[in-house]
Amino acid sequence: MQDVLILGGTQYFGKKLVERLLADGKSVTIATRGLTADSFGDRVTRLKIDREDEKSIFTAFKGGQWDVVYDQTCYSPLEIKATTEALKGKVKKYIFTSSQAVYEYGTNHKEEDFEPATFNFSIKGRREYPGYAGYQEAKRASEAVLFNEMPFDVVAVRFPIVVGKDDFTERVKFHVEKVINKEAIGAKDFDVRFSFISSDEAADFLYKMGESDFTGVINPGSRGDISLRELIQKIESHVGKKAILTTEVSSENASPFGLDGSWSVNTDKAEKLGYQFTDLDELLNELIQFYFVK
Incomplete structure (x- = not known):
């Protein structure tokens, strides 16, 4: 190439x-x-x-x-x-x-x-x-x-x-700021699960x-998946505050990850071909800490 x-x-x-x-x-x-x-x-x-x-x-x-x-x-x-x-x-x-x-x-x-x-x-x-x-x-x-x-x-x-410090959609940042500011996060189902890279x-x-x-x-990406609820719990442990969760979803509180079902992938094929990806917990913890400190 x-x-x-x-x-x-x-x-x-x-x-x-x-x-x-x-x-x-x-x-x-x-x-x-x-x-x-x-x-x-x-x-x-x-x-x-x-x-x-x-x-x-x-x-x-x-x-x-x-x-x-x-x-x-x-x-x-x-x-x-x-x-x-x-x-x-x-x-x-x-x-x-x-x-x-x-x-x-x-x-x-x-x-x-x-x-x-x-x-x-x-x-x-x-x-x-x-x-x-x-x-x-x-x-x-x-x-x-x-x-x-x-x-x-x-x-x-x-x-x-796809998440990162340069994510212009600021989807993870949305949740961190909502928890810090004690503002509600809305989703119909907080147990939907997702994969990340x-x-x-x-x-x-x-x-x-x-x-x-x-x-x-x-399918590339970090191995495994995480629920929206578990992601918010991670944020709570980083910022030392309790999240406010609601199933009454509005344009102001709607989680970018508040979908109607789970979407996650198996990455065995990529791994068997020799590709390696950051551990999912490490990836999300680092990103949450970045937005918390910022």
């Missing part, structure tokens, strides 16, 4: 991935709408695309050639279909940032629990996939496009919840997928 195309790359762990690639001397092209400033300077080549505008995609990729493409910004099968068609014959490997949301609600999901090649779907745009159910269907259908057409080697990385390790895992000969679907 030497010439790399990233669809996105200006936010969160996508930004870390770009820096990782540049540090190793890779030639990096980022394709974005051009709306988010970046700090890469003249170290990257920039292309302007709009994932909802098929013409812009074909125009931007005309004449290009890359070893690997990382797709960080796809939110519909319509987008990924246009992109794969525009990149046929121009790229060797396609690495798709997918999600544990492709699985049904539940815990310890293994990769075979969702088979994209047999998933029935309709080609729709991102605005036709509202809410969590829409997000789930969009990621499933996008994987299905990739694994049914496969004009190149394909990897779908089914990330659990650090933003640093998410970027590093993507990088390693590009360097490896692995193809197919894979």
Whole structure:
């Protein structure tokens, strides 16, 4: 892997991935709408695309050639279909940032629990996939496009919840501040469980997928899972205050993790391939302490 195309790359762990690639001397092209400033300077080549505008995609990729493409910004099968068609014959490997949301609600999901090649779907745009159910269907259908057409080697990385000190969504910070300020946290079910991965390790895992000969679907992340209640109990022990929990959910108190069911993944495949991730307790304890001290 030497010439790399990233669809996105200006936010969160996508930004870390770009820096990782540049540090190793890779030639990096980022394709974005051009709306988010970046700090890469003249170290990257920039292309302007709009994932909802098929013409812009074909125009931007005309004449290009890359070893690997990382797709960080796809939110519909319509987008990924246009992109794969525009990149046929121009790229060797396609690495798709997918999600544990492709699985049904539940815990310890293994990769075979969702088979994209047999998933029935309709080609729709991102605005036709509202809410969590829409997000789930969009990621499933996008994987299905990739694994049914496969004009190149394909990897779908089914990330659990990505957290870190640079998490612009501030989901863990939300809970820490609510406990510190003695404000209510709302959720219908505090016993739903989730898996996590650090933003640093998410970027590093993507990088390693590009360097490896692995193809197919894979779950990365810290081993095991934790419930929303257990996460809040961790915060309580760090800040020395008791949380106020309520099942009366409002726009002010709604937990970002207050979903209708559990989503967690089994990471045995990644571990058997030699990938290692931070212990889940260590990851969350460090992050909670960061927000508490801050």
